[in-house]
Amino acid sequence: MTEPILSVRGLSVEFVTRRGTLRALDNISFDIARGEVLGVVGESGAGKSVTGSAVIGLIEPPGRIAGGEIRLAGQRIDNLGRDAMRHVRGKRIGMVFQDPLTSLNPLYRVGDQLVETILAHLPLSPSAARKRAIDLLAEVGIPAPDRRIDGYPHEFSGGMRQRVVLALALCAEPELVIADEPTTALDVSVQAQIIALIRRLCRERGTAVMLITHDMGVIAETADRVAVMYAGRIAEIGPVRDVVQDPLHPYAVGLMGSIPTLAGEAERLVQIPGSMPRLTAIPAGCAFNPRCPRVFSRCHVERPEPIARGAHQVACFLYDPASGLPDPRQRAGVSPEVGA
Amino acid sequence: MSTLVEVRDLRRVFDVSKPWLERTLARESRMLLKAVDGVSFSIQRGETFALVGESGSGKSTVARMVVGLLQPTAGEVMIDGVSMTAAADAAARRRLRRRIQMIFQDPYASLDPRWRVGRIIAEPIRAFGLARGDAVTARTGELLRLVGLDPADAAKFPHEFSGGQRQRIAIARALAAESDFIVCDEPTSALDVSVQAQILNLMRDLQDRLGLTYLFISHNLAVVRHMATTIGVMYLGRVVEVAPARQLFAAPRHPYTRMLLDAVPDLALSGRPRTPVQGEIPNPISPPTGCTFHPRCGLANDRCRRENPVLRDGVACHAVEEGRDMAMPAAAVTA
Numbered sequence: 307m308t309e310p311i312l313s314v315r316g317l318s319v320e321f322v323t324r325r326g327t328l329r330a331l332d333n334i335s336f337d338i339a340r341g342e343v344l345g346v347v348g349e350s351g352a353g354k355s356v357t358g359s360a361v362i363g364l365i366e367p368p369g370r371i372a373g374g375e376i377r378l379a380g381q382r383i384d385n386l387g388r389d390a391m392r393h394v395r396g397k398r399i400g401m402v403f404q405d406p407l408t409s410l411n412p413l414y415r416v417g418d419q420l421v422e423t424i425l426a427h428l429p430l431s432p433s434a435a436r437k438r439a440i441d442l443l444a445e446v447g448i449p450a451p452d453r454r455i456d457g458y459p460h461e462f463s464g465g466m467r468q469r470v471v472l473a474l475a476l477c478a479e480p481e482l483v484i485a486d487e488p489t490t491a492l493d494v495s496v497q498a499q500i501i502a503l504i505r506r507l508c509r510e511r512g513t514a515v516m517l518i519t520h521d522m523g524v525i526a527e528t529a530d531r532v533a534v535m536y537a538g539r540i541a542e543i544g545p546v547r548d549v550v551q552d553p554l555h556p557y558a559v560g561l562m563g564s565i566p567t568l569a570g571e572a573e574r575l576v577q578i579p580g581s582m583p584r585l586t587a588i589p590a591g592c593a594f595n596p597r598c599p600r601v602f603s604r605c606h607v608e609r610p611e612p613i614a615r616g617a618h619q620v621a622c623f624l625y626d627p628a629s630g631l632p633d634p635r636q637r638a639g640v641s642p643e644v645g646a
Numbered sequence: 647m648s649t650l651v652e653v654r655d656l657r658r659v660f661d662v663s664k665p666w667l668e669r670t671l672a673r674e675s676r677m678l679l680k681a682v683d684g685v686s687f688s689i690q691r692g693e694t695f696a697l698v699g700e701s702g703s704g705k706s707t708v709a710r711m712v713v714g715l716l717q718p719t720a721g722e723v724m725i726d727g728v729s730m731t732a733a734a735d736a737a738a739r740r741r742l743r744r745r746i747q748m749i750f751q752d753p754y755a756s757l758d759p760r761w762r763v764g765r766i767i768a769e770p771i772r773a774f775g776l777a778r779g780d781a782v783t784a785r786t787g788e789l790l791r792l793v794g795l796d797p798a799d800a801a802k803f804p805h806e807f808s809g810g811q812r813q814r815i816a817i818a819r820a821l822a823a824e825s826d827f828i829v830c831d832e833p834t835s836a837l838d839v840s841v842q843a844q845i846l847n848l849m850r851d852l853q854d855r856l857g858l859t860y861l862f863i864s865h866n867l868a869v870v871r872h873m874a875t876t877i878g879v880m881y882l883g884r885v886v887e888v889a890p891a892r893q894l895f896a897a898p899r900h901p902y903t904r905m906l907l908d909a910v911p912d913l914a915l916s917g918r919p920r921t922p923v924q925g926e927i928p929n930p931i932s933p934p935t936g937c938t939f940h941p942r943c944g945l946a947n948d949r950c951r952r953e954n955p956v957l958r959d960g961v962a963c964h965a966v967e968e969g970r971d972m973a974m975p976a977a978a979v980t981a
Contacts, residue, residue, distance in 0.1 A: 349838035463926050493700035494865070496926055498909035520838065523868075523911030550913055564843035566872035567913050568895065574850075575843035575872065581808045582838075 309380055310337035311481050311514040312361065316374035317384075319353075319360050321585075323368065328585040330356045332538045333374065335612070338482065341512040343505070345529030345546065347522060347561075349582055352535040354518045358484045360384075361516065362399050363391040379481060397427040400475030400513075404487035406467035409474070410459040416443075416470050417455035420477060427478035442473040446503060465496035472503065479511070486518045501528050522565055526550050534558045537583055537593035544618035554620040557594045592623070604629055650827060650859050651689040651712065656721035658682040658707050662931065679931050681707040683883035684721070686957070689876075694853070694860040696870040696891070698906075699880035700927050705863045708880075709831050712861060713748050725827065744774045747820035751832035753812035757804040763790075763815055764800030770823040789818040794848060810841035814848065821852070829861045834869060846872060867910050871895055879903050882930055882938040887961045899961045901943045901971070937964065945970055 319331040331353050338344045346354045359365050361376055363383065376384040383394055395401070403409050411419060420439035424430060430438065436455070443451035446469040459467060468488060475483050485504065489497040505528055508515050517529055525532050526546060533543040534555065542555040553559045563576025580597045583589060589596055595605040604623050612619040613626055623629045660679045663669055669676070682704045689695040697705040710716040712723050714730050723730040725746065728738045747770075750756040757766055767786045771777050777785050787797030793814040804812055813833060820828050833849070834842040846869065852858060864870050870877060870891070877894045879887045879902065887900040898904045925942045928934055937955050940946035945965035955962045965971045 349840060465926050493927065494867070495700065495905060495909045498911065501911065521911070522839070522913055526913045527911040561840060562913070564840045565913060566843075566846070566866075566868040568868050568871055568907070568910055569912070574847055577843045577847055578840045581810060581841060 308340065310339050311342075311379055312338040312516070313377040313380075314357075314361070314374070315377075317357070317360060317371070317376065318373040319356050319365060319369060320372040321369045325586060329372075329588070330369070330538050330585060331360065334535075334538075334540050335374075336533055336540065336543060338514045338516060340481075340514055341508060342531065343508055343515040343517055343529045345525035345532040346516060346518045346535060347520060347525055347532060348535035349520060349561075351537075351582055351585070353538040354520075354535055355486055356538075357535070358486050358516060358518050361482075362395050362401060362484055364395075396423060396480075397478045398481050400477070400480040400483040402468070402471050402475050402483065402485040402488045404490050406464065406471045406491070407459065409471045410467065412459050415456050415458055416462070420455070420470075420474060423474055423477045438477075439473075442476060443470070445507075446470070446473045446476075447499070448473075464492055465499060468492060468496075468500055469503065472500075472507070476507065476511075476513075480513065482514045482516065483508075484516045484518070487520070488517070489524055490519065490521070497524070504528060522550065522562070534561065537588055538585070539593060539621060540612065540619075541594065541622070542618060542620045543612070544616075544620075548616070548618060554615060554618055554625060555594075555622045556598045556600050556624070560597075560599075592621075600624060602629075602631075648691050649688045650691045650726055651695075651861070652722075652724040653685060653687050653708070653712065654722045654724070656682055656685045656708065656711060656723065657719045658704075658711060658716065659719045677931055680883050680933070681930065682711070682718075685880075685883070685885050686721075687878050687885060687888055689859060689861060691859055692853075692857050693875040694862050694873050696862040696864060696874035696877045697880055697885075698864060698867060698870050698877060700865060700906075702882070702927055702930055703880040704883040705865075705880050706831055707883075709748070709829050709861060709863050713746055713829050714743075715748075744770075744823045745825045746827050746829070747823055747825040749813070749816050749820050749828060749830045749833045752836050753809055753816050754804075754836075756816055757812055759804055761803075762800065763802055763804065763807075766804070766815065767800070767819050767822050770819060774823055776822075776824060785822070789822055790815075792821065792852070793818045794844075808841070809837050810844055813837065813845050817845075817848065817852070821856070826857065827859045827861070829863075831863045832865070833862075835864065835866065842869070849873070867907065879906070882927065882933055884938065884962065885957060886939065886963065888957070889960050899966050899971070900963050901945055901965065902939050905942070937962075 315335045316333050317331055318329065318333055321328045321330055346357060348354050360371060365371060371384055375382055378398060417439055421435045424435040424438055440451045440455055443455060448454050448466060448469055462470060489500050492500060501524060504515060507513060519525060529546045531544060532546045532549045534541045536557050542549060542553060542558045549558060550562060553562050560576055560578035564578060566575060578597050591607050592605040592610050595601045610621045610623050612621045615625050624631060658681050660681055662679045663676045685708055697708060699705045711718045718731060725742055728742050729735045730739060764786050767789055768782050771782050771785055786800050790797050790799055795814055834845050837845060862873055874891045877889060877891050878885045881902050887903045898907050934941050936952045937950045940950040950964050955964050
């Protein structure tokens with residue numbers, strides 16, 4: 307097996323507050339291979355964006371990386387100094403955020419922003435950089451790029467702006483792109499265009515993508531593998547088809563069931579009682595235990611570690627032979643009926 | 647079933663011009679935005695009528711005019727036979743007000759942070775004189791239980807609740823006036839999916855128990871599919887297609903509806919072929935001539951560029967009218 311582009315091992319992130327130390331990420335591990343799209347899903351506060359920020363070294367005080375390591379193509383990057391990290395960011399890891407307006411400087415022409423970024427990372431002459439900027443804009447599907455390059459961000463529509471941000475992220479041919487809710491601010495018709503674009507770029511260039519979103523539909527369309535996060539931990543990680551259609555972790559089962567689909571009209575949506583715990587009050591043992599329909603004594607005491615099951619990894623004692631339970635797949639055939 | 651709400655040729659124009667002096671100095675003319683341009687539909691008692699569309703399509707403006715938060719420029723809203731606009735119906739309208747309530751998108755903005763939950767829910771009860779003294783407290787507790795909260799929660803402030811719980815409080819407030827018609831403007835789009843499922847289930851349960859009628863505004867087609875009995879699709883201030891929910895999803899007719907359904911990322915992983923979506927919603931200040939969808943439509947011809955289609959038999963499209971849409975394969979949406 308070739309070495310993964312991104313390898314995260316035992317990563318923990320803490321925020322020091324007056325009320326004590328909050329653990330936003332608690333010992334998570336995952337890999338992303340070359341050309342692979344890893345989807346990261348979860349509800350607000352699950353730690354999706356913190357994971358992205360940790361990888362690009364943008365955790366600001368009072369937050370800090372409390373443990374674990376992050377490797378980019380084998381090289382450790384979580385302990386790099388400020389300047390060294392700045393070179394990695396932009397050059398080797400590109401970023402796309404939710405709101406394209408905040409990623410672009412409204413006072414500079416789109417072309418100037420692209421050229422500036424290209425010159426910062428690549429040894430090109432200004433005229434060659436401008437040509438490259440035009441090529442990039444064409445590649446992300448902006449019509450008449452040689453004219454639009456001299457436009458200001460406000461002259462672009464939301465979808466077009468997000469394309470510019472994507473071009474900006476791709477300036478220096480990064481090995482990894484971190485896209486944090488790239489389509490959330492867009493209308494569905496435009497969203498589909500951006501998804502198709504991300505998929506195409508990733509296939510053509512072999513760029514790995516970490517796609518952070520709360521929208522399972524987007525993940526199902528785009529990602530190769532998906533990690534489901536809950537309260538700062540990875541509940542389940544595996545190939546997208548398996549996780550979406552046949553999830554193992556009770557939280558993932560509930561999450562998939564709670565999404566209304568176009569295909570059929572369910573009389574009732576599966577509902578998970580309660581809501582995700584705040585970081586100040588994460589229960590002992592498995593963080594999901596107060597909401598879990600299949601909780602048993604062990605879940606209150608021990609924290610489940612990821613257990614390999616086929617191509618999945620699932621952090622749930624139901625799947626641990628040491629729990630001495632009958633094979634859970636037989637009972638999991640029925641989706642958990644949960645009351646409010 | 648009988649008709650509860652009748653919307654006839656509703657229009658709303660916003661003046662988005664610059665101030666007079668600036669406009670005069672720059673020699674610019676007035677700029678008018680037709681947010682809603684001739685919308686008609688009717689809602690049957692006990693059903694959920696959904697308006698879907700992308701941002702800027704005018705769906706929220708319609709909702710605000712239906713509840714009377716915004717005066718229409720032209721057209722009429724009749725609720726239970728009473729006009730919401732005609733001056734003659736003023737007395738009847740006052741009685742009607744109680745029966746119409748609204749639930750908003752952002753439960754962080756729609757509840758007064760300095761009021762206790764009990765006072766928030768009791769306000770409509772007091773305002774309409776539906777109960778007095780201890781009966782108000784009893785009714786508040788009853789409403790809280792109805793939406794799945796605890797009567798003791800009445801003593802708390804909104805900030806002590808999560809987003810989903812706040813939306814439950816907003817629903818309790820809407821029900822406090824003993825209303826039977828509730829306008830919901832994106833009630834779950836600020837919520838996480840698992841919480842969204844709780845709220846959607848609750849809204850359906852309440853509809854079954856209390857016989858409520860909903861006008862449901864959303865951009866999320868999957869949510870609409872789950873909730874609605876009838877759906878109106880809006881594009882640039884006009885309704886382009888109206889159909890029973892099942893029919894709309896099984897056999898969409900208007901090219902825009904087909905495009906919209908095709909663009910929704912689906913969990914089914916069917917690998918269905920997609921027609922690439924063209925372009926974006928145009929600027930509503932200077933909409934295209936004729937059918938406003940023609941620049942993005944694969945079926946547009948000269949007539950579409952010239953003439954604005956009217957809603958006939960549930961769809962406003964020249965191509966459908968003339969049978970030109972048969973060439974286009976029906977969107978591969980599983981029925």
